[in-house]
Amino acid sequence: MRLLISAALFLAVSSCNSKEEKKQTVSDRIRVSLDTVLVDSGDEFLYLQDQLYYSGLSNDKSYLVNFNRQDFTTEKIDLDELRLLEKVQFEKEGPNGVLNLANYVSHFSLLSDGNILFWDYFMYKVFDQNGHLVRDLALDKIAPEFLGTDEYYAGAFFQVENNSDRLIAFIFHWESGSSLVFDFDLKDQTFKKLELTELEKLNDFNVNLLYEGTPAGSYGPSAKTISVNGQIVISNTAFNEVLIFDLDKDSLYTKSWNTHLLADKKSYVPPKEVERTSGQLKEIIKRNEEDLNYKSFFWDEKNERFFRFSERMHFGEELNGYGDYVSTGSDIFLSVFNKDFNLIAEAEISELDKLPVTYFTKDGDIWMFENIDDEMAFVIVTIEDA
Template identity: 35%
Template structure:
């Protein structure tokens, strides 16, 4: 195991919370501490090209499973020891085949993992045997019906247990959105309309002689206890679906705008204009999904915006961003918020473990994690 430390202490003014000391209101402060863990690959080459976008954590967050499409294995990373613990083999084709395209992973139980494809999900045990497979588009579901113009947006689909899949449904004609909750055993669908019409203002389409490309705002759906939390990148609104009711939480972001407000072209024939508009949109504030800290009973949410673009405007990496962190109580009341001065790029794959925010980094082709400790005083 290799571990290097970078300690940064930042006492930053927080905009909303206060503590009472006698009759004096003292503004709260957030203190950040960072250190870095590098994973020992044990003479293997870990797959880092996808930035852990096809990875999953176990329930205790001891093991991270990273899919390697080069050899169709799951790289089992022991996060407690900082080492590659095992490589679990899977098949690409055949009765136990994962398939040619894998867009996501969901660890369902200690020995059940779901591979998410374009319009299907395969459920496997960790020995590589396929237990079941389900196709979720072009089916006549029981319960709520899907219109011909509706479809699941495959990048947001995930399985939350052995029989439940959730995802975002978009009506391509009406330009409306819904949360889809699908019981794959009974093939029964529940649709929950979502107030996401504003997302359409930030959907871009490139139709050039060389290629066709779509750019859509990110929507994240996650299960928290018995509820589903839905968020998107263009607004700080948080939706909570629980017991057949949908609650919308809006809060004022005194450090940033509450949402994107720019007006952009939607259709492009020129690739340079398409890329430039995408960068311009990211100069506005972008919101990431909330994360739950079980140890501290808090939610964290990053937001960010580009503040500097280098000479190579074609390269999205050649940018510098301001990164902010908002801290909430369990009911999503804002406790504190601050600029995170130690970060100048938005977190990629990140999660909370042991009371710290873990953020994936690629350090000279080695897998690593920056661990951010957040203390509020």
Template identity: 30%
Template sequence: MKKFLFPTLIAALAFSCGGENESVEANSGNILENFSYSIDTVVVDPGDEIINLSRGVRGSSLDETKTYFYLFDEATTQINKINLDELVLEEQIPFEKEGPNGIGANFIATSRYLPGEEFLFSSFQSTGIFNKQGQKVLDLTLKPEEFVVEGLGEDAQFNITNSIRLSPDRKIAYSLPNDFMEGTTQLAKIDLEAKSGKVLPIPALDIVGEYRILLQSDQSMSIYFEEISFQEIGGKFYISGATTNSIYRFEPGQDSLQLFEFDFSLVPNQKEIPIQRKVSSMEEFEAEMEKARTQIGFEKLLYDEQTKRFYRFGRIYEPKGDDPEAPSKAEVFLFAFDNNLNLIGETALPELDKTPSSPFFKDGKLWSYVNVEDELGFAVMDLKF
């Protein structure tokens, strides 16, 4: 087993802040006022196998105990089961591309661990839940002609399983179907037995679509879009967008969503400078993308089970300048919330020039992906308050 320990980095930061929330009372004070951290880097031992990192860890998820890190390799259609306590590749779990138990031969949009060591795979062609033996145990492919979802746009029906989440009994599905051409995203609630559903409004996230850029010319078509995250944390669902600090929360089976909005003191609460959404040249496309990226952007929610706190990173990318191939650098910020999403702290992190990659909390420490000479590694951040 390989374990690399990098020099420890300590940062002490101080500032003042305030918070406001429409749904709950905001707390005064700032838990990040005397915030510091140290970082070590550890590397996973793959044994005699290879962990393919050509796409980073995009298709990864964790089990309930944060012991196992499941990384899907689309090239081989197998899942690498990695023991984070021992830092070893423990097993490689194969799946078929085609046939009755096939997970899909084309781009897999979602690969996610489910309790009981089952896995959800979703693509534009098919969606289903598979057991560890590679057998499909539940087909979740939602064909537009077989389902009636009231209020759903016609184009959005063709990616109705986007970011799909299920109720505990697997009878209700929630998803975020979107219209790539128009830049709209909707929240759909679908009764899988009745084959019917409806759209639940999420207007606070409409601004995400205002920063989607479409390049369409005779030669090519390109799309830039800001991410919307649909997460399940502690039995509740959370929806957030990179363009705004607003967050929706709701429980499986419910139709009412609770909206949380915040008044940050260090950064704008959302992107403010409008962009041109439809362009006809690559030069225009890159210029508008630069305009979007150099405004505030927010990452998905992180939850620390030990402290019962939520965290969220923010970043503002620096302009590329004359060298478009130069590595992206950003101002990085960290925001803290209590268990009910009251804002309780915010700080700048001047020692970082990018947000952690695919971060998650484990045993009270923040882990994030790093590539260490083509080996799977993690930067482990120990937070001090």
């Protein structure tokens, strides 16, 4: 069923004079249509338990590769014809094995050349789509003081288009909470490091966890990265901003906003530390999720614009099996930016009451994964000028 709605958009852009910031409100209107499509899997059952978390899109977005962590197969989905193309069996162990040292698959990424990267601590291996090992990147040997220890963790990798020997990594340091960008030259076996000091302010929203007085991890905002047009785009869940690392100019700059709907940052500041056994953590998580969380940017190549969702969740009193509050729905906001990160429009999308784990753009529309009676489906959100 196709549903047409109109949403009034309110855009607040901050402008400064020498003494104070002023907010200007500009209204606009767009038309949003929602459509749901099902993927034809034939007689096969598709792996939906991870909600396509272990999946990747081809460069032209004509197909999606989904990894099944239970039976170690990949599922190649044709997104134009909406059907399963093939399943490929991968090996767990041996020369073509994808398991890490802990005997599980931690991270999966489809590279721009169509090969697949599996990685975790001390493991960075590239396979072709038939399951054969193409290259052991051995990044822990190139940068042993960082990736040769368990103090640093790689959250994302991006292969620079038309240069398979240049690999960009987004790295996180557990103890300090600092983030870095590594620029690897696989041919020369060298790397350059960029410290993202701009993200240190995320620590203001971080909670140090204790277990009987001993440090036991932390809970707080996260940062996500995408690669678009020679730029690494870094956003975070606490601030209404984006960091842009220009690969050609080797430069970093920031764009930030303070808008009528989404302000400039989260409002809830949690305590600095909490004892895990006190039961306070679930309350902190609830209050944090009830506050705004800014999601990752994603790119609409057809219309040369960026999208970003933001979410404010709602909860009742029900707890799940882990003792956490169960969400009863969300307020979903959509921000639209041009290619230079200028804010075009921003609105609450009342027709959406939750965000899926996986969503992306294709042919100018937003595709959102949906599990419908154990069948792979997508809700297609089309945004047009009114």
